[in-house]
Amino acid sequence: MHPAPSLIVFTVLSGLGFGLLVWLGLGVRAPSGMAAFILFGLGYGLSGAGLVAAAFHLGHPERALKAFSQWRSSWLSREAVLAAATLMVMAPHAAASVFAGGGLPVLGGLGAVLALATIFATAMIYAQIKAVPRWHHASTPPVFGLAALAGGALLAGLTTLALWGMLALAVAMVAHWVAGDRQFAQSGSDTGSATGLGYLGRVRLLEPPHSGQNYLLREMVYVVGRKHAHKLRLIALVLGALLPALLLMVPASYLTVALALVAHVAGMCVQRWLFFAQAEHVVGLYYGRASQD
Amino acid sequence: MPVQPDAPLSPKPSDEVRKTTCYMCACRCGINVHMKGGRVAYIEGNRDHPVNKGVLCAKGSAGIMQHLSPARLRAPLKRVGPRGSGEFQEISWDEALAIATDWLKPLRDTAPEKLAFFTGRDQSQSFTGWWAQSFGTPNWAAHGGFCSVNMAAAGIYTMGGAFWEFGQPDWDRTKLFLLFGVAEDHDSNPIKMGLGKLKARGARVIGINPIRSGYNAIADDWVGITPGTDGLFILSLVHELLRAGQIDLNYLIRYTNAPYLVNAHDGPQKGMFLRDKDGKPMVRDRRTGQALAWDTPDVAPDLAAGVVLGGVEHLPVFRHLADRYLSPDYAPDAVAERCGIPAARIRAIAAEIARVAFDEEITLRQPWTDFRGKRHETMVGRPVAMHAMRGVSAHSNGFQTARALHMLQILIGSVETPGGFRFKPPYPKPPEAHPRPHARHAPGQPLDGPHLGYPLGPEHLLINDDGSAKRIDKAFSWDAPLSAHGLMHMVISNAHAGDPYEIDTLFLYMANMAWNSSMNTSAVMDMLTDKNSNGSYRIPRIIYSDAYSSEMVAFADLVLPDTTYLERHDCISLLDRPICEADALADSIRWPVVAPDRDVRPFQSVLLDLGARLNLPGMVNADGTPKYSDYADYITNHERRPGVGPLAGWRNGDGTGNGRGTPNPDQIARYIENGGFWSTHIPENAQFFKPWNAAYQDWAVAHGLYDSPQPYLFNLYLEPLRKFQLAAEGHGHRQPPDHLRARLIQTMDPLPIWYSTFTDAETDPAEYPLHALTQRPMAHYHSWGSQNAWLRQIHGDTPLYVSGDIWVRHHFQTGDWATLTSPHGRITLPVVRMDALNPQTVWTWNAIAKRRGAWALDPAAPEATKSSLLNHLIHELLPPKGDGMRWSNSDPVTGQAAWYDLRVRIEKAPAHQTTSAPAHPAQTSPVPPAPRDMAHQVKE
């Protein structure tokens, strides 16, 4: 899949934002006054910025409101509804925290559940797609969820939670890669099933339908070199989870937390880039892309 | 429950449908042009049309994009830069026509042969030829010489018609279809429709082609033959059929010259038919043992025994034939390696042909009467049909190979019988019924007759007493005696060399001779721009007419911009290249469904205007005023013979004339009313056995196809060829030059033969081990497709397809490029693996590659940067072989350009190669830059 910068930025930032809101809503971190203003502002800012980035991905952002209508069937619609609900439900809790010196636990708790659900919905947008076997796996929501929660905890200064979160994230990332590498083969789709000609012998694309590019190739048939990918995985793992965890093990300071945050965000951007770039869509089978087995 | 949106179910597709004829290739399908607000909105096939019956190919449906092409020329152009630069000034039509008149008038008055007028994919050849005849130049032809003249000439000489415009398989009845060579490029929709019928019935299709693409991909059996060996394969099938006695003797006796007696005695009569005092060929009557005229009533012709008269033995044609092809030289085991086909496969195919032809015989309960007056209660057919086109034709052994193919069809009795091959009127038409070629010219006078025709012996060659050619292309000379379509591909090199003489003006119409229509493309561009020592061009003047900014435009001194096919009148005439079906006579028109939005004019109208300015006979009235106001006027009112004009339908003032009749001023309107075409059916009892069917012959005369019945027998043995051989053996007063004698004796054999292509025979296989072929993609026609926004996306480059064998041997990998080298040149292009390919063959698409600056394309377009032409590897002459002469790279009988004889070697290109070669510098585009993005929708 094409690693669109808007989608990478959207999933990383909004994940961080909603992750932060989970902790703030649950009251695990219960700031007040200026601290609340800054933390809630960060939560709203990041999730809002993510949504704006996502809107850039749309062909018709002016029609974005229509996306709230299909929550019965569409994870993307659910994500929009849940994100909006989170931000609305959480608003009184945030306002009370900033101005009244204390949050509203019921609304906060509800908001936290909604924020978690939003993160899950985002993950499910990808995980539901059977045509991208690497995504279509139980390990996809944990990667999104743990990234959001660990990053959110880090932002919230919940260093212990963040540390455990980072370690769990590292495990989830590796699990997702290991499982993901087998997914295409296990999907049962190959050029033979795609063409229905597999019973005759080995099927190979001879001539593409058009000699030039097309939307499908640009959007869904992105090829990343295996060596290159391994290097990037290492970078993602180290920067996104292991280095932050390491930094969180030393006595906490603004500097270490800030460094951990920078490393985590950078690492998650690389992870998300790989998440897209390494995801092979089965449509590639019609364009001569055999799975990277 | 949410409500489902309303889809727009009944939009109005158009406010008017205008029915005309497609010109996206040479098929001439009927199209419905849907108009909205006077603009073209959508094009689809015309369901009523005899050619395509509603279907339409990719090209046809993309006609709207051709009509909107940014490469359309906009106004007459006068060259202002050096030739080839593409620098022009737009001028008015008055000025353009005045220039042309000033150039041509003195030529006509002093030396009309100094005008060489050649047309390319012209569909008005009976008109342009008539114009040239009236001008008086012997130098006119269209593109057939580099297209498929081998096929056409072999068919006409052998049986009075060939494939495509001449005839078609009996798609509705055939049970076995053999397709030889690449055939996707001609008659495309009818063949696809026919294949669809075969497939729907589950009839067997056998494809004989080095490449399993296109039609061969759906062939039930694929025979990946080595290029240039089709003739040998066919003769091996003949060998097998003869051995097994699986031939239709009845058919041979009744309808062919198989029983004709041939003189077997050395001397000037050897190989000639025994004739009676009236000149009629004679046969041996089995009852009396006497030699009698072939058409003696109740004669029982013998195929086995001959007669001895005056000590001279005369044997039937069939004896000669059997003696030759029963030779072990043609046994499957003897030819298998050469053809690249296992012997068992050849035997299996022969057996299948025999099985279907004789065990699955078709009988129609349809009485008919033959030309001898004998009534037959049924029509018996052999349901084996065959088709071939360029693949067989474009070899230096193509004429004889096509003859061999027709012989095979005839031996099993499958020509003009149910389930076999059927002629389309006005064919069948034997060579005798065609004109002879003419070239006698005189200042200020029209030519003495039509340019092209079918010579019946050396006496019909167009040569001077010293043996030199009368035509600039040397057609109908000893170099190419039966060059029935002329030799357009030789015109530029001959004109450049001043051989046989110098010309003044080269006048070309829609022929991209500076690019994909020439062999040796780079050298041709040099010839067009070459100068004498005094600074004048070697070819003094070039006038070119085209609708589009093709590569050739840049080489013209004067450009006459043509319209697109939706902006013009045309007639697809029975006098020309007709569109008939096997059971119907038909012709059609084009008419301007939209007016041009540029200062362009239909070429044929311009030619009439020019003719009137030049005072050409037939084009001016007695008072010197133009006889025809435009081409539509000519189509309506011109009569070639009394009562026979360009269009056959609705003749006479009242429109009742079919085929014959006086001109009808409303004729074109009647065609438009009828959907752009006219068609009339052949009576049921006249639909088969046409050459011998009295009802057909009478019907053909009534419809103006002949002036009298013309029954004839098929020429298994082609006596005119023997006349050329006799001359080469030293008999007769017209003698070929000595260096050609041996070749004429070898190749002008009156019975079909196979010989190695000249290139194969003279190439060291170690140095050039591979055959290289091109084929035209079904979604493109010549160079036209690349200016079409839709079609160029399908084929925008030309990968070189190589067999797995070559792929592995040369360690190719995806993304690699290869260099092909022939004795004549080198090209580099991307390489792709294809296993369904003869292992000794590589191929690429034809005419996709473009020169930078042409066709309004971006100079960085893949057509220029990832594409090349095999033309760069092919020379019109064979490499020197040390005898001091350069031999033509063409068929020695017809002069057909031997495109498919090419031999090459392949090497992996360096890793940094990312651009195709050769890369010619850009021409200045004579049209403005193309728009970037397209989203064309005609709003109501």
Next chain:
Amino acid sequence: MTSLPAKTGRKLGLVIDLDTCVGCHACVISCKGWNTENYGAPLSDMDAYGATPEGTFLNRVHTFEVARPAAPPMVVHFPKSCLHCDDAPCVTVCPTGASYKRVEDGIVLVNETDCIGCGLCAWACPYGAREMDAAAKVMKKCTLCVDRIYNENLPAQDREPACVRTCPSGARHFGDLADPDSDVSRLVAARGGFDLMPEQGTQPVNKYLPPRGRDTLQAPDLASLCDPVTDSATGFLGWLDRALERL
């Protein structure tokens, strides 16, 4: 509206005969022509005359080569457009309801005025049947010519998809695959029509007919079929003489 109907009245779709398709691209361009002029935004072509032309097409013809054990390789032309799946994943993912499957005939459509151009439906489709138009920024797909098949402004015989009407070799068939007695259903039954990527669980309506057996000709040697004439010319003459007597 992006919930799939529990059941559609009919299942209109295409049956594509891989035994017959010659790969001419006629269907590709007639589709392009009709759908550029009709149903929603025109199908655009970016950089149409440039170095990287890229247009929207709702139907494309791929060409595959099949290497077979102990038989010559085959080449198969493979037209592909929307399969109008019963369980269409492209529909359920749509956040706006722009994508929907019609209850009456099962045709999957995009209501362009509701499309936000998120592209998720194209991701969800395993077959590459949806293409985002680069100019209009909305998702385009095969409509099964819904604006032809019911079109009262067209003659009855033209009420079929443009690709089917134009196909020169008759390799494309249109009809109701829910009706076991329809021509298309019979064709599928008779020729063993199959689904593409059944493992994706999409339950495509469109079916493909497999190529018939290739390179199966194994006729016996002619000589064993009939009385061999003989290999010598004189023997042939004897046969000829007898044969002529029989005529």
